[in-house]
Amino acid sequence: MEQSFSDRIFKRVEPLWNSYLEHPFVKGIGDGTLDVEKFKHFMKQDYIYLMEYSRIFAIGASKARDLKTMTIFANLLHGTMNEEMDLHREYASKFGITKDELEATEPSATVTAYTSYMLNKAQSGGVENAIAAVLACAWSYNFIGNELATWPNGTEHELYGNWVKMYSSDAFANIAKNCIDLIDDIGKDKPEHELKELEEIVVKTSYFEYMFWDMAENISMWPVAQTV
Numbered sequence: 105m106e107q108s109f110s111d112r113i114f115k116r117v118e119p120l121w122n123s124y125l126e127h128p129f130v131k132g133i134g135d136g137t138l139d140v141e142k143f144k145h146f147m148k149q150d151y152i153y154l155m156e157y158s159r160i161f162a163i164g165a166s167k168a169r170d171l172k173t174m175t176i177f178a179n180l181l182h183g184t185m186n187e188e189m190d191l192h193r194e195y196a197s198k199f200g201i202t203k204d205e206l207e208a209t210e211p212s213a214t215v216t217a218y219t220s221y222m223l224n225k226a227q228s229g230g231v232e233n234a235i236a237a238v239l240a241c242a243w244s245y246n247f248i249g250n251e252l253a254t255w256p257n258g259t260e261h262e263l264y265g266n267w268v269k270m271y272s273s274d275a276f277a278n279i280a281k282n283c284i285d286l287i288d289d290i291g292k293d294k295p296e297h298e299l300k301e302l303e304e305i306v307v308k309t310s311y312f313e314y315m316f317w318d319m320a321e322n323i324s325m326w327p328v329a330q331t332v
């Protein structure tokens with residue numbers, strides 16, 4: 105059987121995605137040992153990241169060439185803003201952070217760089233760039249969630265269990281599958297040089313995902329303390 109475009113992409117990013125599972129922040133969520141201050145920083149940064157990530161779905165819907173693709177992007181947008189971001193709002197309320205405070209979070213260097221890259225790629229290309237820009241985000245979180253759900257207590261930890269449950273859920277697996285199906289559909293008739301460009305977007309965003317875990321682990325914002 106012929107290899108799908110998503111199979112080809114997965115082979116390329118698999119070593120990098122496996123390294124997420126060795127990352128101290130990800131391991132800390134899975135075994136419940138993560139410092140809560142690191143998790144709070146992550147949640148806040150992830151919330152504003154998801155606002156920009158949602159924009160990519162809107163760009164995808166606007167660039168789609170058929171109603172089916174438009175509908176998939178619209179559903180992905182709805183799912184992110186209403187279900188995934190609800191998880192963040194629930195955590196924030198546990199931590200005494202209001203929704204307004206959450207939304208007013210100042211983006212770190214990593215979030216700024218990552219979202220700028222995604223938006224640039226989605227805006228400058230066709231609908232295929234939009235889907236390539238979000239593929240690693242949706243798929244790698246499901247990849248991580250599925251793995252952590254197999255760890256002892258992974259889904260049961262009183263604080264981090266809900267995070268693992270969300271990203272290993274059928275609903276989230278469906279989000280990842282929609283993105284995978286879209287890239288496979290879109291990749292079918294593309295020449296090799298265009299496939300390479302799309303693959304490169306997934307590789308770069310996968311590196312940014314690693315940098316995001318580092319940012320969370322180190323509670324980092326910008327390289328030097330702000331003086332202005």
Ligand SMILES: Cc1ncc(CN)c(N)n1
Binds near residue numbers: 153154188240242
């Ligand atoms: C940084 C990041 N990447 C991906 C996801 C999963 N939507 C997320 N919440 N945050």
